[in-house]
Amino acid sequence: MEDNAGMPLRADDLAMPELPAGPAFSPLYRQIKSLLVKSLQGGAWLPGQVIPSEVELAARFRVSQGTVRKAIDEMAAENLLVRRQGKGTFVATHAEQATQYRFLRLTPDDGTPPELQRKLLECRRMRAPADVARLLGLNPAESAVQVRRLLLKGDIPVVLDDIWLPGTAFKGLTVERLQAWRGPMYRLFEAEFAVHMIRAEEKIRAVAAGAEEAGLLLLPVGAPLLSVERLSYTYGDRPVELRRGLYQTTAHHYRNELI
C-alpha cells in the first residue's frame, strides 16, 4: 500500500478539494479513533461487548493493523476500551469494576476494603434549579431527577449524596427501580438508560455540617465534612450527572494520585 501518512482517511478514494485554510490536519489513527468513538456513542457496540478484531477493523478502514492498534491504544488509555489478550477488545463497562465504585475515591484509613451499604432517601422529578441546569447544560424549566442517598459502613453513615440527572435522558428512573437494583449505579445507567460515564471532574472543599446534613450523618452541627462536587461526562464530553457529596472523613480519606 502506498504511504499515506498525514493524509485524511481514504484520501485515495475521496476527491481532495481546495483546503479552506486551517486544514485541521489529523493523523490517520486519530481519524479512526474518532470514528470508533462515534460508533460507541451511537451504541454500535454496547458496554461489555467485544468490538471487531484489529485485523478486521484494519480491513474495514483499509489501513494497516498498526494504525488501528494505535487508535485503540489511545482509547484503552482513556478507559473507553479494555484489551484482553487472546480474547479481543471490549467496550469498557462499570459492571465488573473490581473496585465496585470506579469514581469513588473514599478509602478507609486502615486497609480494609470499602464495602458500603446504600440507603435511598429520596428520588423525585422537579424543575432543575438554576445552578444545576447550568452545569448540566439544561434549558431553564427543563425537568431533572434528584436522588438523595446515604452510604453507610455498618450502621455509620459515611457519605450523603445528592445526585442530579437530566429528566429527559432518565425518563423511567423511579424509586422502585433504584431500590431493586443491585450493583453500581453507573451500571444501571448503562443498562437501562444507555448512558455511560467515561470521566468526571471533581471540586473538593472543606465545609461545616449544617443542621440537615448533621442530622442525616449523625454528627454535631458544624462538624467538618468533605464537600465533593462531581460532574460526570459521557461520550463527546457531554455532562450528564451532577453529584454533590458530603464525606465523613474521620475514619476515611479521599485518596489521589498525582502524576
Next chain:
Amino acid sequence: MEDNAGMPLRADDLAMPELPAGPAFSPLYRQIKSLLVKSLQGGAWLPGQVIPSEVELAARFRVSQGTVRKAIDEMAAENLLVRRQGKGTFVATHAEQATQYRFLRLTPDDGTPPELQRKLLECRRMRAPADVARLLGLNPAESAVQVRRLLLKGDIPVVLDDIWLPGTAFKGLTVERLQAWRGPMYRLFEAEFAVHMIRAEEKIRAVAAGAEEAGLLLLPVGAPLLSVERLSYTYGDRPVELRRGLYQTTAHHYRNELI
C-alpha cells in the same frame, strides 16, 4: 536482524543460563525503559537536558527504533520525559511548568490564575518524628528537615504547609537558601539536591482548625479546613518528601479529574 521478540535484551550476546523458575518475562521495550530509568536515576542526563536521539539509542541497544520509541512513549506518558518534535526528547523538569505548581491542585473558584506569594515561617533540622520517619522510610533517630510556610493570595493566607525532608539528602538546605530561591521549590530540589519528584500520593480530609493553625490562617478556631497529606516519590518509587497542608477552601477548591 533476527526476530527476538520476547527474549531478554541482548539475548544473542549473553549466555542464557537455566531459568530459575518464574523467568519474569518482560518485553524488550520494558527492559530498555528500565535501563533508561536507571540512567535518569543515576543522573546520566539531568532535568531539562536532551537525551540521545531515538536512532542513537536504538543503535546503542541494538534494537529497532520502534522498540526504543515504545519505551520512550511510556516514559513520556509518566511525565519522566518530554518529547519535542524536531528538537529531541528531554528529561522532565519542574522548572518550566506553565502552572508553576505541578502538584498543587488548589484553584480559585473564579477562573483567575493562582498567583500565590510564599512566606517562610520556619526551617529547622531535628530528629524525625516516628510517623514521619515511617512514611519516609527513615531509620528512627535519623535527622529530618522541617519547613513550615504559608501561601498567600494577596494578604489572605490560603495554605499552611508543613514539609518534611530526609536530612541526609537535603544537607545544605537552610532558611537563607529557601528565602533566596525564586521559582518552584521542586525546581530547587532538582538543581541543588538532585532530587526529582516524579509522582505523589495524597490523602485528603476535612478537619477543624486548631488554635495554632487558626492563628496562622487568620481564621476562627474550628473553621473547616482541607487537610492534604502528600507523599512525593522520586525515581524508583522512593518517598522523599512528606507534606502536610491545610487549605482554606472558601474561595478556592481542590480540583480533580477522574478517568
Next chain:
DNA sequence: GAGTGGTCTAGACCACCAC
C-alpha cells in the same frame, strides 16, 4: 489449531526545527 492481542523489525515518508 485457529483467532486474538502483543512484540519486534525494517524501511518509507512527513512535520518540525535549527543552522
Next chain:
DNA sequence: TGGTGGTCTAGACCACTCA
C-alpha cells in the same frame, strides 16, 4: 540542508484463550 520526533506500512513471530 540535515537531524529530530511522528506516522504509516508490511510482515514476522510470540503469548494467550478457547473450542
